[in-house]
Amino acid sequence: MELLQQFEENTGQLADLIGSFSEGDFFIKPSEEEWSAAEVLEHLYRSEFGVARLFLGESTRIERRPDTLVQKMEDSLLNFSKKPKAPEVIQPTKNQQNKNELLTSFKSNREKIAQAYSENEPTELCLMYKHPVYGSLTRFEWLSFCILHTKRHIHQLKEIRRKIS
Numbered sequence: 574m575e576l577l578q579q580f581e582e583n584t585g586q587l588a589d590l591i592g593s594f595s596e597g598d599f600f601i602k603p604s605e606e607e608w609s610a611a612e613v614l615e616h617l618y619r620s621e622f623g624v625a626r627l628f629l630g631e632s633t634r635i636e637r638r639p640d641t642l643v644q645k646m647e648d649s650l651l652n653f654s655k656k657p658k659a660p661e662v663i664q665p666t667k668n669q670q671n672k673n674e675l676l677t678s679f680k681s682n683r684e685k686i687a688q689a690y691s692e693n694e695p696t697e698l699c700l701m702y703k704h705p706v707y708g709s710l711t712r713f714e715w716l717s718f719c720i721l722h723t724k725r726h727i728h729q730l731k732e733i734r735r736k737i738s
Contacts, residue, residue: 581687608665619662633698699715
């Protein structure tokens with residue numbers, strides 16, 4: 574399956590799962606230390622906010638395979654026994670938005686990412702900024718990161734729903 578198609582399916586899976594939370598349940602934290610579904614969605618939105626602009630920014634050809642770091646990402650992001658702390662800049666804020674507004678913002682940003690990805694060479698290295706964990710990434714690796722990071726949080730959202738039910 575093409576990566577862009579996986580990205581779009583991933584967006585739909587997240588949207589469907591978020592849609593399964595009532596407006597009230599959307600804001601319930603399973604415990605003081607854990608995030609609510611609202612906070613998870615805001616974190617995902619904040620973590621991907623600049624990706625479309627990154628894809629439109631300066632890039633360069635590289636000598637390595639353009640998917641070199643995907644397996645490393647998969648190994649760490651889909652290891653649910655580890656719970657790394659998100660960088661401060663992409664942690665949820667205390668501003669509560671309603672579910673539909675937040676989901677619409679997330680989906681709109683994802684559309685911009687898909688558009689920018691499809692209009693640029695996926696195998697080139699993005700130069701605007703580095704990922705805080707994985708360093709310099711190609712557009713292909715960035716889009717893979719978005720998918721894998723969302724898969725991780727889909728798992729978390731299912732756990733949240735189970736715990737608050």
